[in-house]
Amino acid sequence: MCSSDLRNERGEDSRLLDFFVDELKDIYWAEQKLVKTLPKLARAATTVELKDAFTSHLKETEGHVGRLEKAFKLLDKKPVAKKCDAMQGITEEGSSVIEDTKEGTATRDVALVLAGQKAEHYEIATYGGLIQLAHTLGQEDVADLLSETLEEEKAADEKLTGIAENGINYSAATESK
Ligand code: FE
Ligand code: ZN
Numbered sequence: 001m002c003s004s005d006l007r008n009e010r011g012e013d014s015r016l017l018d019f020f021v022d023e024l025k026d027i028y029w030a031e032q033k034l035v036k037t038l039p040k041l042a043r044a045a046t047t048v049e050l051k052d053a054f055t056s057h058l059k060e061t062e063g064h065v066g067r068l069e070k071a072f073k074l075l076d077k078k079p080v081a082k083k084c085d086a087m088q089g090i091t092e093e094g095s096s097v098i099e100d101t102k103e104g105t106a107t108r109d110v111a112l113v114l115a116g117q118k119a120e121h122y123e124i125a126t127y128g129g130l131i132q133l134a135h136t137l138g139q140e141d142v143a144d145l146l147s148e149t150l151e152e153e154k155a156a157d158e159k160l161t162g163i164a165e166n167g168i169n170y171s172a173a174t175e176s177k
C-alpha cells in the first residue's frame, strides 16, 4: 500500500490517518513535556544512579521528539503538539511526590522511580498502539521510527525497575521517619 491509498477520491485523508496524526500530535506534546520534566526529576533524586538514569533518558527523549518530527515529515504533516492530558497529569503527580517526600531520602527515590515508570508505561502503551496503526496504514518507515523509540522506552522502564530492585526499595523500607 502506498500513501496515496490513504486518501479518498476527493483527495482527503482517511479518518484513520487523521486519527493517527492526531495521536502523533499528542505524544509529540508528551515527549516535549518530558524534556522539561526529566531534569526536575534528576535534580530531585537522591542517588547518583537515579539521577543518571533520568539524565540519560532525557537525551533519549530529545531523540524521541526528533523522530516524531521525522514521522510528521514522512506523512507530509506539520509537526504540531496537542496537549496530552494524560502526560500533564502524570507529570503533575511527579511534582507532587517531590513536594511530599524529603530531600536526600531513599523514599524520595522510590517515589520518583514510580513516577518515572508511570510516564514510561504511558509512552509504551502509546507507541505500541501507534506502531500497529502505522502498519495498518502501510507507513512502514513511520512504524520503524516509532519502534526505535518504543525499545528505548522499554529499556528506560527496565532500568528504573533495576534501580528499585538494587536497593532503593530496601533502603526506603528501613528508613526512619
Ligand atoms: Fe519518550
Ligand atoms: Zn494523551
Ligand code: FE
Pocket (backbone or CB within 6 Å): 057, 061, 119, 120, 123, 153, 156
Ligand atoms: Fe520515555
